[in-house]
Amino acid sequence: MNALCEVTEDKLTQTLELVGDQRLVVQNNAESSLLRIIGRDGKVSLAIHVTEHGHAVRLESSAIQIEAQGELSLNAEHVSIHGRKSLSLSSDGNVSLDTPGDIHSDARSHKITARLGNVDIKANDDVTIDGERIRMNC
Secondary structure: OOOOEEEEOOOOOEEEEEHHHEEEEEEOOEEEEEEEEEEEOEEEEEEEEEHHHHHHEEEEEOOOOOOOOOOOOOOOOOOOOOOOOOOOOOOOOOOOOOOOOOOOOOOOOOOOOOOOOOOOOOOOOOOOOOOOOOOOOO
């Protein structure tokens, strides 16, 4: 592995050659550090931006997999997940959604299926069903 170090007036850049024609590039300046893994195609696959206020991690690839043998936990002020074509959540066990606030679900249509067992709806107050037609046992 070869390392190259380049110093300019306002920053220090170090490059380390990695396997598969990839490079680790580290850029330092007075306010932050930026670590990037650059593939043979010149695209950044991993970037870590380090500042005194925290870190930002960016992963770019055609497929990314995160796997943990134990617990995987995300904790933030706001969490947003977006799938450009679709979004799938699955579990080999139970799924639980729990919030002290409201849950809003909006889609073209909704389908609820219980493969084995009941669909139970329980409310502390009224249950309101509003539709053009309410069809039961159809």
